[in-house]
Amino acid sequence: MIRGKKTRVILFAGKGGVGKTSIAAATGISSARIGYKTLVMSLDVAHSLSDIYDLNKGLMDKNKGEPIEVDQNLWIQEIDVQEEIQRNWKEVYQYIATLFNISGIDEVLAEELAIMPGMEEVSSLLYINRFVNEKVFDVVILDCAPTGESLRFISIPTTLEWYMKKVFKVERLFTKYARPVVQRIYSVPLPDDDYFESLRYLFERLQGVESLLTNPRITSVRLVTNPEKIVIKETQRAFMYFCLYGLCVDAIIINRILPEGISDVHFDGWKGTQSRYIDLVEEYFSPVPIFKVGLFSNEIVGGEDLAQLSKMIYDNLDPATRFSTENPHKFTKINGQYVIIVRLPFITKEDVEVSKSDDELILRIGGFKRHILLPRKVAHYNPLGAKLDGQNLVVTFGGENDEKGNQKG
Ligand SMILES: Nc1ncnc2c1ncn2[C@@H]1O[C@H](COP(=O)(O)OP(=O)(O)O)[C@@H](O)[C@H]1O
Ligand SMILES: [Mg+2]
Numbered sequence: 001m002i003r004g005k006k007t008r009v010i011l012f013a014g015k016g017g018v019g020k021t022s023i024a025a026a027t028g029i030s031s032a033r034i035g036y037k038t039l040v041m042s043l044d045v046a047h048s049l050s051d052i053y054d055l056n057k058g059l060m061d062k063n064k065g066e067p068i069e070v071d072q073n074l075w076i077q078e079i080d081v082q083e084e085i086q087r088n089w090k091e092v093y094q095y096i097a098t099l100f101n102i103s104g105i106d107e108v109l110a111e112e113l114a115i116m117p118g119m120e121e122v123s124s125l126l127y128i129n130r131f132v133n134e135k136v137f138d139v140v141i142l143d144c145a146p147t148g149e150s151l152r153f154i155s156i157p158t159t160l161e162w163y164m165k166k167v168f169k170v171e172r173l174f175t176k177y178a179r180p181v182v183q184r185i186y187s188v189p190l191p192d193d194d195y196f197e198s199l200r201y202l203f204e205r206l207q208g209v210e211s212l213l214t215n216p217r218i219t220s221v222r223l224v225t226n227p228e229k230i231v232i233k234e235t236q237r238a239f240m241y242f243c244l245y246g247l248c249v250d251a252i253i254i255n256r257i258l259p260e261g262i263s264d265v266h267f268d269g270w271k272g273t274q275s276r277y278i279d280l281v282e283e284y285f286s287p288v289p290i291f292k293v294g295l296f297s298n299e300i301v302g303g304e305d306l307a308q309l310s311k312m313i314y315d316n317l318d319p320a321t322r323f324s325t326e327n328p329h330k331f332t333k334i335n336g337q338y339v340i341i342v343r344l345p346f347i348t349k350e351d352v353e354v355s356k357s358d359d360e361l362i363l364r365i366g367g368f369k370r371h372i373l374l375p376r377k378v379a380h381y382n383p384l385g386a387k388l389d390g391q392n393l394v395v396t397f398g399g400e401n402d403e404k405g406n407q408k409g
Contacts, residue, residue, distance in 0.1 A: 006218055007132040008036075008139045008320045011247075014224035015234045016146040019255040019293070022300045023224055024143035025052045026310035027319045029303060032074035034318060036138035039067055039075045039131065043124050043153065044145040047078040054302040071303070075137070077127070084123035091198035120145075121153040122206070129209040132218065139320050147238050154245045157210035216248035216325040223285075224253045227277035236284055236373040243327045244375060250323040252285045253313060254278060255293045283369045289323045329372055338378045338397040342370075345391045352393060354386045361395065 012024040021042070028040035042049045050060045055070060065080030085093045124142070131137055144150035213219045221242050225235040235252070242249050257278070258271055281290060291313050300309055310319065329342045340361065344352065353364040359379040363370040381398030388394075 007135055007137055009128060009132065009142065009212070009219040010139065010320070011142045011144055011150070011219070011221045012224055013144040013147060013150045013221055013238055013242075015226075015231050018224045018226050018231060019253075020224045021048050021052055021143050022306070022309060023222075023253060023255065023293075023313065024141050025049060026300075026306040026313065028074060028076070028139075028141050029071075029306045030310040030314065030319050031139045031141070032071060033307075034320075035073065036320060037073050037075075037136075038139045038141065039077060039137045040141045040143060041067075041077045041079070041124060041127065042143045043079060043120060043150070044143060045081070045120060049076050049078055049143060052301060052306070079120055079123050079127075081120050081123065084119065088123065088126060088202060089119065089198070091194040121149075121156050122202070124153070125156060125209050126202075126205055129206060129212065132212055133208070147234055151238065151241050154213065154242065154247055157206065157213065158245070214246040214248075216250070216322065219247060220250035220322060220324075221247050222251045222253055223249055224255055225281065226256045227254055227274040227281070229277065232277055232281060232284070235281075236371070239285065240373045240375060243329060244331055248325060248327055249285075249288055250325070251289050251291055252281060253291045253293060254281055256295045257292055259294045280371075284371050284373075286368075286370065287324075287328055331375060331378065334396075337384070338381065340372065340374075340378070340395045340397070341389075342372065342393040342395065343391060344388075344393050348388070352386070352388070354383055354393075354395060356383055363393070 010027065012020045012027070014020050021044070024040055028038050031038040040049060047060075050057055053070060053076065055076075059068065060076075060078055065078060065083045067075040067077040069075050128140060128142075131140055144153065223235050223238055223242075225231050239249055239252075258267055258274055262271070278292070293309065293312050296305070296309070300306065313319075326343070329340055332339050332341070342363065344363075344365065351365050355362045355364075356374075359374050359376070361372040361374055361383065363372070378397050384396045384398060386393060386395045
């Protein structure tokens with residue numbers, strides 16, 4: 001039990017339909033049964049938590065997007081972006097709606113458009129920050145939106161901080177002095193002090209959320225995948241981005257594996273394909289722990305199905321365990337060159353062979369192979385060299401770009 005210490009935050013991310021919500025919900029059930037006060041929060045606008053827990057939908061609607069207790073120690077929350085706007089964004093939202101309004105769009109559409117992308121994400125970040133700082137729950141489980149949007153979610157703290165530093169002060173100064181002039185020339189209203197005050201308050205409440213998300217003692221990401229080509233490619237990409245943003249992936253969960261017992265020849269092709277991709281998952285993500293989950297004989301609905309699912313994933317392990325507290329590789333830039341640092345404990349130089357194909361770096365270590373998907377910018381270059389630095393393999397990629405984008409030297 002980790003009770004009494006800091007809140008644990010566990011994100012479940014992956015492509016649509018792979019089983020994120022089921023697995024997040026199952027993790028919530030076993031976490032609550034161990035005795036942790038647990039919240040499962042849905043960040044996907046297409047909320048399905050209450051369906052998977054088999055709850056009365058009206059119950060959720062009445063609660064206006066606040067956490068609701070559904071069992072002993074178990075709370076669930078489906079963020080309601082309209083409610084969040086009323087609570088947190090009113091002034092910002094009103095200003096933007098006004099802008100759209102005066103440009104001749106009808107009022108209903110203007111209000112719809114004024115829901116800026118990222119509001120669900122910021123809203124949930126506000127909650128997470130509060131829940132962790134005030135230690136409201138022992139475990140907070142996040143059922144993320146499909147990969148693309150969940151990546152936007154993790155990039156928001158960085159973007160906001162940048163915006164605050166670079167843009168906010170300038171913009172505010174600008175409106176203060178420019179208002180009288182601009183107002184005379186254009187009919188566009190400028191944001192008033194309430195807008196800035198509301199933005200400032202919002203940023204204040206987001207303080208520290210980035211360090212919370214990048215602290216592997218607090219936050220872990222679990223990537224849910226299926227043994228299929230396209231799903232795995234997306235998992236690799238997600239893994240890379242989470243690494244880039246400094247979040248720690250502590251488990252990969254391969255879901256929907258055909259059970260051994262199936263002998264119908266119709267599934268022979270599938271079984272072969274799946275077993276090849278399961279091996280590939282090891283090459284892609286090792287040493288991050290990999291959990292395997294079989295395909296159930298039916299859809300997964302309600303407490304008992306979920307408890308069974310959780311048992312299949314974690315067996316008797318505490319689901320709040322930190323299965324890994326560091327990512328196996330880091331991307332950085334040193335002297336204008338991209339560098340990848342790969343942790344390879346217990347390895348000597350003779351063991352490692354480095355090569356690159358398309359957008360992947362491939363390491364052969366004795367009988368093992370390790371694939372690392374490269375960020376787009378890095379993938380343009382070839383590895384210049386690799387050296388062993390203690391337990392780390394340091395791979396350096398091509399030099400600086402000149403003006404035309406050609407590689408120098
Ligand atoms: N291992 C499994 N066996 C059988 N059905 C599953 C399994 N995992 C997920 N499902 C079913 O697949 C559907 C999609 O799962 P869901 O958890 O909603 O995916 P996501 O949240 O990633 O979109 C649901 O109907 C769920 O019951
Ligand atoms: Mg879902």
